[in-house]
Amino acid sequence: MSSNFKFKQGAIALACIGGLLSVSAHASVDKTIEPKEISYTTTSWQGVDSLTGYQYVLDVDSQLSVGVLKGDPYFYCSGTWRLIEITIPEADAKLAGVDSKLDVNALPHTTLAGIKLNNIRAQFALDKNGNFALDCDLGKFAPSASEQVSDSMPMIPAWGNLIVNGIDKQFVNQTLAKDVIYSFVSTFRKDATAKIAQHAPEVVSAKVDFSALQSWLAEMAHQNIQPDSALLQSQAKQQKLAYVENSGFDDNNFDLFVQSLYERKRINEATTRISQQFDKQLAATSALLKNHTCVSSQELSSLSGNWSSGTAMFERVQQCHQKKPDFGFVRTDKCAGLDSNVEDSQNVSALSPDAIEMQTGSIYCAAPLMQFVSLKNGAAVSDADYLDTSGFSREGLAAVQLHDSRWQVVTSAFNTIKALADVADFKGGFHNQRIIFRNKRGLYGAMDSKFNVVVPAKFEEMQSFSSAITRVKYQGRYGVINKQGNWIVPARYEEAGYVENGHIIMRETKQESPWLLINKEGTLIKETQSEGNSRPSVQALLK
Known part of the structure; x- marks a missing residue:
């Protein structure tokens, strides 16, 4: 900007x-x-x-x-x-005979x-x-x-x-x-x-x-042109041939004959053009309205159609907005398979166990399809369309992997919010409103609870956010970043432990350097030499 x-x-x-x-x-x-x-x-x-x-x-x-x-x-x-x-x-x-x-x-x-x-x-x-x-x-x-x-x-x-x-x-x-x-x-x-x-x-x-107006105009064109064409053709027929053997072409009859052919051609071309426009208009009708809420489109549509719909829908969406649903994610008896005749992942389809057995001679499924169920009564709340999920965030959103391996974000009503084009998979669930993802180049980053990228994927390793900071590996060295992706400790350390209670132990080079205890602000708390190669514990150094 x-x-x-x-x-x-x-x-x-x-x-x-x-x-x-x-x-x-x-x-x-x-x-x-x-x-x-x-x-x-x-x-x-x-x-x-x-x-x-x-x-x-x-x-x-x-x-x-x-x-x-x-x-x-x-x-x-x-x-x-x-x-x-x-x-x-x-x-x-002019064709339809109207103003x-x-x-x-x-x-x-x-x-x-x-x-x-x-x-x-x-x-x-x-x-x-x-x-x-x-x-x-x-x-x-x-x-x-x-x-x-x-x-x-x-x-x-x-x-x-x-x-x-x-x-x-x-x-x-x-x-x-x-x-x-x-x-x-x-x-x-x-x-x-x-x-x-x-x-x-x-x-x-x-x-x-x-489209309806085009259809009516086409009908009017038929009514307007057809009688003239029919009359001309009838007259030409009554006059027999335009060419008479003894006297050659009769100019009047020939003109009448050609005009009748022209009128027929004009009808065919005009009606074809209107029909093509009609088909294009039908194909161009707007797509279904997009629903990004936690309520199904069917239920919201039942509330539409009057001047108070906005308030009625607000009251319904309020019941589930930003609420983490009580859903489980379970395996089904369906399987995601790949058509053996093609290599394009777009041809992945859902196969039943019988189909797997027919194709492979075995009922083993390497990629079972999953679905969400209610933890209250075990009833299915989604179709069996998924290979994996991030789980739902506290915002009531989840990332799901479709049977063709694409990832997208859905609400608790399974309305699609957006696609996650560069995501390969997720690492663990949400911790401190952050979830770690791996992109298709094998690098790690983090998203917030609405699945917006807040830490770009550029790290070879990334620990979950057990606190406000986390350990990352960048260009072969360890460092520490916060939830916004800002460096707290630059990536210059060869060895590092995990973040525990907002603290981390690191040393710059193996064996030769002292171990450093660093807090979540990036401040050095304690420096110590450990015997041999063993790393001291955070709890021991905090005492």
């Missing part, structure tokens, strides 16, 4: 400090604040569909729900929409109902001056003019990827983001809320599915 941006961001913060609530006292506390909901002024959007060239205008009424969930930001947006205007290319209009500017209200009911707004992304103002905004996807909508609210999913992002400023639309830092959100949820005065709501959301992008 450039220094110019930091200056702009600071200028905005100073300009708005009178309108924001200082939350330095709140930032360190995992607070939960019920969502505040604001209905915003209607916003209009003019767009062009990239597949068809259709130009359209739509209006959107929307609502934003923002809260704080155990110290994490929570937001949910939804809305309704109305299609105001559609303009189609002149060529399509280029369509009367939306005159379209057949089934056609209008089939035009879908699959997704719209907008930025919602969070302060009365419009200096800060939150970017939100409103999800999948009901047909135009329906009173049913869009189906969306709540978001729980990182503070640093939450609020954009009003100058260059870049994310503000975590501290300022918290100030903005806490100020927003703490604004109870009606006049202040009204000033925020008067800022119509700024639409960033919209995706409209015009």
